[in-house]
Amino acid sequence: MLSAYSAASVRAAEQPLLDAGHGAELMRRAAYGLTMGIISVLRSRGRAVYGARVAILVGSGNNGGDALYAGAALAARGARTTALLTSARSHPEALATFRNAGGRCLELSLETEKASFCAEAWASDVVLDGILGTGSRGGLREPAASVVAELDRLQGALRPLVVACDLPSGVDASTGEVDGPVLRADLTVTFGAHKAGLLSSPGEQYAGEVRLVDLGLDMQGAPELRRLEAADLAVLLPAPHNSDHKYTRGVAGIVAGSARYPGAALLAVAAASACGPGMVRYLGPEPVAAALALRNPEVVSSQDSPLEVRVQAWLLGPGIDGDDAQDERARDILLAGRAARIPTVVDAGALGLVQASDDGGNAHLVLTPHAGELSRLLQRCGVARSRAEIEASPRAAATEAATVLGAVVLLKGPTTVVADPLGAIYTQANGTARLATAGSGDTLAGILVALLAMGGRDLPTTAALAVALHGELARSAPSTPLNAGMLAGRIPAVWASVTGARPTRE
Ligand SMILES: NC(=O)C1=CN([C@@H]2O[C@H](COP(=O)(O)OP(=O)(O)OC[C@H]3O[C@@H](n4cnc5c(N)ncnc54)[C@H](OP(=O)(O)O)[C@@H]3O)[C@@H](O)[C@H]2O)[C@@H](O)CC1
Ligand SMILES: Nc1ncnc2c1ncn2[C@@H]1O[C@H](COP(=O)(O)OP(=O)(O)O)[C@@H](O)[C@H]1O
Ligand SMILES: [K+]
Structure with a gap:
């Protein structure tokens, strides 16, 4: 470190x-x-x-x-x-x-x-x-x-x-x-x-x-x-214990995608699943679930209400914009989460559903905006910060947002900031500019929900770990063109190379 x-x-x-x-x-x-x-x-x-x-x-x-x-x-x-x-x-x-x-x-x-x-x-x-x-x-x-x-x-x-x-x-x-x-x-x-x-x-x-x-x-x-440095990744990336079964290994629940943006769900699910949690449960429209069944047959999909589903971590938001049923699922999870305290990644279309909290009610949330989304989020909390101002002082902006919202804020950019409401800050710059491509954030969100579901570390450390792993996916082939659909496929090799020769508990 x-x-x-x-x-x-x-x-x-x-x-x-x-x-x-x-x-x-x-x-x-x-x-x-x-x-x-x-x-x-x-x-x-x-x-x-x-x-x-x-x-x-x-x-x-x-x-x-x-x-x-x-x-x-x-x-x-x-x-x-x-x-x-x-x-x-x-x-x-x-x-x-x-x-x-x-x-x-x-x-x-x-x-x-x-x-x-x-x-x-x-x-x-x-x-x-x-x-x-x-x-x-x-x-x-x-x-x-x-x-x-x-x-x-x-x-x-x-x-x-x-x-x-x-x-x-x-x-x-x-x-x-x-x-x-x-x-x-x-x-x-x-x-x-x-x-x-x-x-x-x-x-x-x-x-x-x-x-x-x-x-x-x-x-x-x-x-x-x-x-986090390479040696930290080797220690922090989770590995199963030989007494584990799929439910103890963690279930990642994902509310993503819509008829309009099915790709966001495919990207987030593929990334989450490639990280190897016990299970990925997908909640969303039937046509998206059908596409997922072909790409990721291991994923359990349904159109259930999230209140009927048990998971160890939630991801809400990639590509849900304009889909009322997805919006309702995300709202239900945010409402129930105040009591249940299940770690929850709030991304993209779900960011607009988060309310400021100073009573610890958002302490289980990791918000994952880019600078433009953070500007809108702060605006709703009565804090005027333009996108340009946030890009000029991203650490200050992420810290301010974490304090106002009472949640961990992961502000994406060339150097990504993870700010905890208690004041701790991680910054990671593992990636390359090739990560700045549509759908890259959906992949990061998928990695993060899987790592949270597998558990073991506090929210800001897990968020920094996800950012570092996501960055390494780009760095593993730094001079080739990259689209977001290529990222999840790189996870096993990059995971193997960063964990290297660590002793196995399996
Ligand atoms: N201390 C140690 O043990 C060691 C320190 N080490 C070295 O010392 C460095 C710190 O040195 P430092 O304290 O002399 O300050 P430094 O950054 O060179 O500049 C000060 C001068 O700049 C001026 N100035 C200020 N703002 C300005 C501006 N915006 N635009 C233009 N000018 C401006 C200001 O002038 P003034 O404003 O008073 O006119 C002042 O005279 C440190 O970075 C490391 O390299 C190493 O040797 C290891 C051991
Ligand atoms: N210049 C850059 N260098 C390295 N990483 C970058 C750079 N610009 C953006 N990124 C990363 O690319 C990702 C883009 O995410 P995001 O903007 O949410 O994309 P999308 O919404 O299309 O999925 C983030 O992880 C961000 O940190
Ligand atoms: K200098």
Whole structure:
């Protein structure tokens, strides 16, 4: 499990080491890690350090100091290094070390030097972003903002690789929010602890690969957020016990699909069934059930009222829009659920049926909106948040919604957020943009209801697990076209590969 912290927590953890006079040592270790990161990206392009061209953006604080020390180390190994000082102030010792190692310095305050830096940067192998780190306040200010905007214009195969020092300048280290231009990094070498802003949208989408340099910090207090990693998936994905029968293994009940949207039911059911619960029970229109019988003959379908059916978890909503009988089933489950407390995934067409609750009445619900659906959901609760506002601050929006609605909120996006009303947050970014395709959310909902039915973990952890598994389905063949109908078929192989060689209880 990966834990990520706010800028304030990281700085608080650094303080005792700074008080004890270890500041220079910390910076030396940070700069060493950064140097190794730059060397690795040079190698990825088949470039040696000797003769490589490295352009460095330098800010006024310690972030600029780290970048200058890394530049000095590269210059000492024969790289051609050019630094642009974006402020009248620069870390004095680092600047002297850089100059002594043969690094060239240009000043942003001089228009001709700015132009020659941009020309040098465009011809470089690597651009190192050392303008702002954990000491930033707000987005990049002028004049640094313009030079970053100008450098970011260069796209395509000829673009130099960008390495960010600690974090891409202009990304809020704590929230991941972005206000103004940011140079999109291929690699971010981050120091001391994972910053929550690099594991949150939109910041994560600017950071590229993130590598952590251990500075021996003793992080105190609860992390800002957590993320499940491969090793967690291996432990958390359920496996049957040899004394199980189908009902102890969990029954997933699914109210999805309609004459208009039969596909949503097919996708959700196929995904749920592929996760291997004891049983999948489908409630919905007869023609949809008939189609399901051909695709998933193991599924038990009926047109019953949900009140006559026993399950360990419900999924309500994919493709039910405009179908009165499905709508009634979903309402019945939501009403009965307040007493029965059966874990219930509320997706798509059922999201409009959820009422705000501050008495714990929704504590068994996992709501799975995308940003547009969350905007409408919050609107109904009297909170005005546009889709654009939610996409700009998804973690804040998911947390707010979880509090207002009293339910776990799983907000889908490039980085998906799972927020618990008690304040715990997971974020997962296992997937690729190929997951952004119609019906992909129905598949996620099917995986989630199956994992909930099989039980064993709390709601937010199970939700994060489902998001991670769903993402891995796309990552398992990252460069081939993908439609949602292909996802469920990948579940067994991906499940096998992530659970690997764990000991079996079966
Ligand atoms: N501490 C440690 O032990 C270690 C720390 N390490 C490194 O230190 C970094 C933190 O360093 P830091 O505290 O000097 O802050 P940093 O992010 O460089 O910037 C501060 C300067 O930027 C300016 N500025 C602020 N906002 C701005 C804006 N929006 N737009 C433009 N300018 C803005 C602000 O100037 P002012 O606003 O006062 O004019 C201020 O002078 C950290 O990320 C890591 O890289 C590592 O070496 C490991 C050990
Ligand atoms: N850029 C992206 N990178 C990775 N995953 C993405 C991206 N955009 C969307 N997704 C994922 O794709 C899925 C889309 O779900 P959703 O919008 O509900 O689709 P649908 O309603 O058509 O089923 C979500 O799991 C979301 O997290
Ligand atoms: K930076």
